[in-house]
Amino acid sequence: MPPRVCSRLSHPGAPCFVRGALLAPGAVIRFRERAVSASRRGALLLIVAASSLLTCADPLDLCGPKTANLEFFSKGDCMLTRASFFQGHEWLTYFGNRRLSEDERFSSADLQIIAEGNRRVDWPKELLVHMNAGVLQYSSALTEYTDRPEVQRFHFLLDDRNDSAQAAEDARHELERLTLRALESWGTDKRKALTQVGRANHLIQDSFSPAHARRDTLDIKQPWCIIKVKAFIERADGFDTSDIEYHGGTSSDTVGHTTTQDSIYRQGRDCLEPSGADQVESCLSEPAKRAILATADYLELVQRMAVAVTLGNASPEVIVGYGLPDYISEHLALCEE
Ligand SMILES: [Zn+2]
Numbered sequence: 001m002p003p004r005v006c007s008r009l010s011h012p013g014a015p016c017f018v019r020g021a022l023l024a025p026g027a028v029i030r031f032r033e034r035a036v037s038a039s040r041r042g043a044l045l046l047i048v049a050a051s052s053l054l055t056c057a058d059p060l061d062l063c064g065p066k067t068a069n070l071e072f073f074s075k076g077d078c079m080l081t082r083a084s085f086f087q088g089h090e091w092l093t094y095f096g097n098r099r100l101s102e103d104e105r106f107s108s109a110d111l112q113i114i115a116e117g118n119r120r121v122d123w124p125k126e127l128l129v130h131m132n133a134g135v136l137q138y139s140s141a142l143t144e145y146t147d148r149p150e151v152q153r154f155h156f157l158l159d160d161r162n163d164s165a166q167a168a169e170d171a172r173h174e175l176e177r178l179t180l181r182a183l184e185s186w187g188t189d190k191r192k193a194l195t196q197v198g199r200a201n202h203l204i205q206d207s208f209s210p211a212h213a214r215r216d217t218l219d220i221k222q223p224w225c226i227i228k229v230k231a232f233i234e235r236a237d238g239f240d241t242s243d244i245e246y247h248g249g250t251s252s253d254t255v256g257h258t259t260t261q262d263s264i265y266r267q268g269r270d271c272l273e274p275s276g277a278d279q280v281e282s283c284l285s286e287p288a289k290r291a292i293l294a295t296a297d298y299l300e301l302v303q304r305m306a307v308a309v310t311l312g313n314a315s316p317e318v319i320v321g322y323g324l325p326d327y328i329s330e331h332l333a334l335c336e337e
Pocket residue numbers: 121122154155202206
């Protein structure tokens with residue numbers, strides 16, 4: 001029996017399809033509308049709708065502010081983030097932590113806070129209040145926020161007018177700022193510190209997504225410098241030069257597109273919806289594997305820096321100034337530098 005079309009009257013939890021929005025996870029959403037903002041809104045709505053394929057619920061339940069319970073990162077706090085498509089960062093964080101030696105590994109409680117901080121870069125908690133007005137209002141608020149030039153650096157992306165060198169520089173400054181904030185609150189407010197670690201992980205992990213930056217090689221044993229930083233938002237007048245590459249493809253027609261390049265999984269029918277750590281691990285793409293190594297190195301580094309700060313060896317500024325440049329040149333350098 002085919003699943004029913006969702007409606008507000010559908011029984012909560014019963015499997016059903018959202019009308020007109022049947023998307024496999026990782027599918028490319030194509031829009032050819034003239035107005036970019038309308039296209040973005042459409043894309044977000046489809047994503048919202050696609051994620052509600054999982055179960056039927058009251059539309060207002062799509063992203064209600066429930067208590068987050070990651071439990072092995074299989075659940076979010078709402079339908080939107082519970083969809084497997086959006087769990088990439090959580091898995092990268094989990095596998096990154098698992099690479100550390102047992103005495104340096106974060107506890108699962110700490111890792112939940114890190115993952116939550118990471119996820120909130122894409123889905124800021126403050127915006128959930130718009131769900132009170134409806135899904136459309138929530139998606140508009142999210143689009144407006146996601147399109148702001150000043151937030152592009154959180155995802156290792158170009159803003160509306162900078163070039164790759166400047167964008168990489170902006171992102172590294174952000175990484176420095178987050179690391180400093182984490183170290184400053186490590187001893188007094190661990191939750192705040194770990195949230196910054198999560199935000200830093202997000203930026204690092206996004207830099208390995210082929211939808212965000214083009215790197216010189218996918219060979220896991222080679223150095224992995226960055227050739228070009230891509231754009232997610234529309235470029236300002238005069239800044240949409242032919243060398244700009246976009247998140248969703250090569251032309252500005254693809255502004256705001258969701259793309260399979262942003263998935264942590266390799267292509268293949270067997271990897272459409274992997275579940276459980278073993279299956280997910282066997283489905284990881286090469287860029288995802290490299291993002292995990294960079295995540296592990298950061299998690300190890302930030303803990304060592306925190307120990308140095310706690311021992312009173314030096315101020316957080318001095319420790320960050322001493323410890324971060326090597327990390328940056330190994331994982332976030334432009335090829336031409
Ligand atoms: Zn992101």
